[in-house]
Amino acid sequence: MAATPALVPRQHIQDHANAASIQPHWGYADRVVPCVNDVGSCKYLDAVYDAHDVGMYYTGIIWATFAGILLLWAVARHLAPSQPPGVQMPLDADEQVKEKGRTWARLHRAAASCSRRYLLPDAARVIFGRVTRTQVLTLVVLTGYLAIFSFAGIVYGKWVTPVKNMPGVYNTRSSLGPWSDRVGVIAYALTPLSIMLSSRESILSLVTGLPYQSFNFLHRWLGYIIFAQSLLHTLGWTLIETWLYQPQPKVAVAWIKQLYMIWGCVAMILLLLLVLLSTPWGIRLTGYEFFRKAHYVLAMVYIGACWGHWHQLQVFLLPGLLVWFIDRGARLVRTALLHYNFLPSGHMGFRATPANITFFTDATNGDIVRLDYDHPQDAWAVGQHFYLTFPESSIWQSHPFTPLSLPIFGADTQRHSYIFRAKKGETKKIAALSAKRAARSNSHEESHESLMADARLSVLMTGPYGERTMSDLSPDSNILCIAGGTGITYVLPVLLDLATRPQSLDRRMSLIWVIRHRKDLDWVAPELAVLKKRCPNLRTGIHIYVTRAAEDADPSAPAVSEKATANACTEEISPAPSHSQSSSASLSSALSVHGIAKADLALDHYQARPDLAALVPEFINTTARGRTDVFASGPGEMISDLRRVVASANRGGQVWKGEDRCDVRLTCDDRLEW
Structure with missing residues (x-):
């Protein structure tokens, strides 16, 4: 029977010329039936094809598990109470229903507080970087789940078989072959998930409500898992073809010359480059922009090389390509819709x-x-x-x-x-x-x-x-905003939004902003003046820390004492004069936006950094009622400290007993630096 291109990768094992019939196997080379090889080779082929068929079922189970989790997540979001925790139900509602709702809300808040206490701090920073234990726990569960399917359903054994027309020469066939195929199949199956985790126009965000950047950690480490599986697949078959199969080096040379093997080597080299360039050292060495562009190009060529290596598994490669192109197309469409407006000529167009x-x-x-x-x-x-x-x-x-x-x-x-x-x-x-x-x-x-x-x-x-930080904010939540440098852009809109809402006398609000120099206040002086004017809860709660005030000070001025520096906290911002207020109200030009002078803000400055381990508990302990929401943006060191401090402030048992102040949430944006 004439060999077809699809059968070429397995012709050295099966006798296609004398085949009675061909049995197709989804995702794998067709099999010759009945087996006309020696008994040992036939048993080995049984193990190989059975393991592959089971492995394809397992990939379906893996994807069904992912889909089931997303479905349950979406249903839970849909069925979740529309009112945020802490909001009382109508008085005319049935008493039993109200009590059940309050109990469920209290249990939900207690469980969330308990999980934050143990899962919010950073994990092993040397290995994973500045990520929470929640993300690492998710990765550990995923890795364990994939490891189970990498080994299950395989017949483990060894079969020593004679080489035709070569007396005394034997092949050693073992379960290394089907196991190597299994990890390779799973690596292919995970490719669409990896691309989905990296998408900006993310379907995962639509379903879960989590911002797309929340999946970046899993995207990176799933790529490492795919690399590890591909490397094990490559090493396994290299060992088989260059040592266990005989005679050598004839078998190895014939194997490596095949087209599918050439594409496999290309794919492995591209995957190695993807991994090296995505490490923190690789990004620092080449620059982030080079990393981004190279990552896109290498990823697409890698998928093409995988297609050339084993086109039978294109069922996993095609969806990955479609997701990538849909993501890119959606970005272009969104940009076009945002900028398709009236032109100065009166016509519609892109501008x-x-x-x-x-x-x-x-x-x-x-x-x-x-x-x-x-x-x-x-x-x-x-x-x-x-x-x-x-x-x-x-x-x-x-x-x-x-x-x-x-x-x-x-x-x-x-x-x-x-x-x-x-x-x-x-x-x-x-x-x-x-x-x-x-x-x-x-x-x-x-x-x-x-x-x-x-x-x-x-x-x-x-x-x-990104995320909607105000979507589930309770009316009685106390607000603590902490920013470092340009991170003020993340927390200011939170305070400006609250300034437009009715103010509760019991709600406590505070802003802690760390800057290097006094002149840095010019960045957002109008917004600070608006907060002082429109947000009574914040008039005594704005604290500016200037870490390099000594560089701005008059050399002839007396130095600040160590005691004053250790306890340094700026006075609250005074209301700006009327001319500054009217200037800030007019936002017609860059000059009028920044018409407020630093002298009008009446700030005292100290060379100090805030002690978050003391300031955060102090803020929480002085609240009248309700939980505390901490919004933060700044350098990684500050975010890591805040995660640890906020985690220690959470106590699920106390929340269950009604101590709302032990329920502390942290919403942060750590993309910015000082």
């Missing part, structure tokens, strides 16, 4: 948004750029972010930024305000371009602290993305 630039010089730590512009669109949710592209610099790069401005629901036009620090790469190029335009637009010499001018920069947006 980039011109943004006002405010440039703050900082030669030591990286310059700061503030962008302000109005754009006709629907309001986003507080906590969400946009990806911004600056076509005057590059259309191939986009960066995530959280708007510090408050979205106004029902308004035709939304105000966008962003601040970011230029360190390197694209943000440094944008800062240089902004500084050049700001300097060109100034008609007179500006101060060394900042360059403020009516300069413009074109912006393209995609979004919004």
Whole structure:
């Protein structure tokens, strides 16, 4: 019987020329039946094909498990009470129903508090980086689940078989073959999941409600699992073909020359490059932008190489490609819809948004750029972010930024305000371009602290993305916002949103902001003045820590004592004068946005860092009632400290007994740095 291309990879095992019939096996080479080889080889082939068929069923079970978890998650979200915990049910409701609802809510909050106490802190940072124990626990469960299917359903044994026409020469066939095939199949089966975990337009986010960036950790480590499985698959068959099969090196040379093996080697090399470039060392060495672009290209070529290596498993590769292209297409569509508006000519068309630039010089730590512009669109949710592209610099790069401005629901036009620090790469190029335009637009010499001018920069947006931080906030929750540097953009919208709501006298609110220099207050001075004016709960709760105040101080001034430094906390911000308030109310240009002077804010500064281990419990212990929600953004060290502090403040047993202050939640954005 003539051999077909699909049978070539197994011709050295089976006698296709004398086959009576061919038995198809999904995802594998067709089998010759009845087996005309020696008894040992036939038993080995039975083990190989049985293990493969069972393995294909297992891949179905794996995906069914994933789908079942998502289905249960979606149902639980749908059936969850619409009212956040702590909200009382109507008085005219049945008493038994009310009591049952209160008991369930209390149990839910106690269980959540208990899990935060043990699962919120960072896991082994040396191995996993700054991720919570919850994420690592999820990874451990997934790894254990996959390990079970990697070994189950395989007949383990060894069969020594003679080589045809070579007396005294024997092949050693063992369960290493079917096991190597099994881990290879599972690696293929996990490819679509890996791509889904990396998607920005994520179906996982739609189902679970978790922001897409929550899946980045699993995406990275699932890639490591796929690499480990592929490496074991490669090593297993290399050992079989170069040592256990005879005669050598004839068998090994014939094996490696086959087209499917060439593609397999290419796929393994590409996968190795993907892993190396995705490590923290690889990203630091090549730069994040190179990593992103190289990751996309290598991943697509890798999938193509996998297709060439074993096209019978294209059932797992095609969905991965479709998910990737759908994600890319959705991003383009969202950008097009955001920017398809009325042009100055009165016609409809695509147009980039011109943004006002405010440039703050900082030669030591990286310059700061503030962008302000109005754009006709629907309001986003507080906590969400946009990806911004600056076509005057590059259309191939986009960066995530959280708007510090408050979205106004029902308004035709939304105000966008962003601040970011230029360190390197694209943000440094944008800062240089902004500084050049700001300097060109100034008609007179500006101060060394900042360059403020009516300069413009074109912006393209995609979004919004991310979590809705205010979606399940209880009316009686106490709010503690902690930010480091430009992380203020994440927490300010929370406070600005609360300032527009009715204020409860029992609700306690506080803002702790850590900055390097006193001049950094200029970044968000108007927003701070608005909070002082419109949020009575916050008038005595704004605390600014200046970590390098000594660098700004007059050398002739007396030094701050160690005791004052250790207990340093700035006084609350005083209401700005009327001319500053009217200036901040007018947001027509970058100059008017920043019309508030530092002197009008009446701040005292100390060279100190906040002791979060003391400040957070102090805030919690002074609350009248209700739980505490902590919102934070800043450097990784600060986020790690907060996770540990908040975790220790949670006590599920006390929450069950009605001690709401022992229920402390942390919502953080650790994408930003100082």
